[in-house]
Amino acid sequence: MRRSVFIDGAAGTTGLEIRERLAGRAEIELVTLPDDRRKDPAARRAALNDADFVVLCLPDDAARESVALIDNPRTRVIDASTAHRTAERWCYGFPELEPSQGALIEGAARVSNPGCYPTGFLALVRPLVRAGIVPADWALSVHAVSGYSGGGRQMIEEFEGDTVPTAWRGYALALAHKHVAEMQRHARLEHPPLFLPSVARTYRGMVVEVPLPLHALPRRPSIDTCRDALAAAYDGSEIIRVAADDRATVEVEEDAGTDRVTLRVVGNAARGHAVLIATLDNLGKGAAGAAVQNLNVMAGFATTAGLVL
Template structure:
């Protein structure tokens, strides 16, 4: 059986990466529009409605408009924008996040692809909250740095066109980043985390870090217990692995160029302080890789087909 797929926004950064992962797969047939019709509403509407699965790689408003153009109850949607990540009626496309999440994605008509930063944050935090080790009302913080491809074509052009681009820069200083609501909802915590993102002068890769004062929690979990809980949560996952907690450094390139996600529980057992660290490719498990994983699941295929482990 051939699955007809239309990538709306196929020439954008994420769309191109998805296309690369789907290239040469005999079970996938891509519906493509030539350059003269990419912005033609009637041509797009036809492609959207002809597809078995649509992957939206668009700005938020354009993604909402694309969904409105679908006038049948057969076409299924994966939205890689942030338009529907906390919306009612949409299934969150993080297959490993909760027991039963992959099964829910397999049956869903509308799937929202997770954000890159939330992927790292949620993978680290959600199992510990679910296990009762991290209190749901704790004021969490998350510090993160991404490659500049996460900013799309405009930021890529900015960095590549600059004579001396900044080595790293912090942004989102007003603490109102659009990923925060997604983090809070899917971690199932009471307070929005303090999110401190930054971008580095490297094309791809990401480090997401959550510091935890384990000694201040009522259950006072050890580093070993936290690592064990994460290991159990992802024990059956092909894409999520537990890294070396004894590492002395962690680089942004650790999982760049792959579709996997590595989690580490580092810290000082004597002080009861932990540094939970996730590394991933912002264009891999943080975007295109996750979209292809969701497509595979929805189509009843091997979830990691076409992905780089």
């Protein structure tokens, strides 16, 4: 059965990539508006209510406005903005997060796509909290670097402009990044993690790192214990894999251009130090790839249809 999909905000970075991924799929009919009607309220309302699925690729306030225009109970929504990631009555669109999460997404009318940074953080941390290896009240910190495409059109133009930009830029130094609440809630932590994001001069790709002082944790877990817990959590997943290698380096572009997430646990056993590391594509599993995966789950399509693995 064909399903109609309207991408509200299809001209942005994430929207364009989702559209490219869905174009040509026989089971999907893409609903589009002419350029001169994209901002016409009546045309948008009609498209939002006529489609089986709506994917919102908009700023937060605009995403809320679009949801308010939908009065057809048949229309199901995937929101790629930050607007509903901690909102009540919205299902969090990370199928691998909990054993039952995929089933919840399959039956949901409103699904919020995870952020790119939280995807890496939650993939690393949530299984260890669930297993009792990391206490829910532990003070966690997370350091991450993303490709500049995660900053949208303005940052892309800046990094690709005539003025040569910096190779690396840290930001959100007031430690109040909008993704922190999402990380805390869905990892089920008692305290917000200390989050330091940054951007590198590469178009796409991401590394997320969570240091763990194993010697200070109540159960004093080993590196292998942490790695085994992650491997058990994602056993059978086609998207999230746990690497067993002991590589000396990790690259920000390791999973760029794919919808994979690669997890590693590395460290110094003698000192009781470990670092949890996730690599992913900020536009893949961190954005467009996650939206396509959620659409597949909600519509009953093959989970990895349209994904690059």
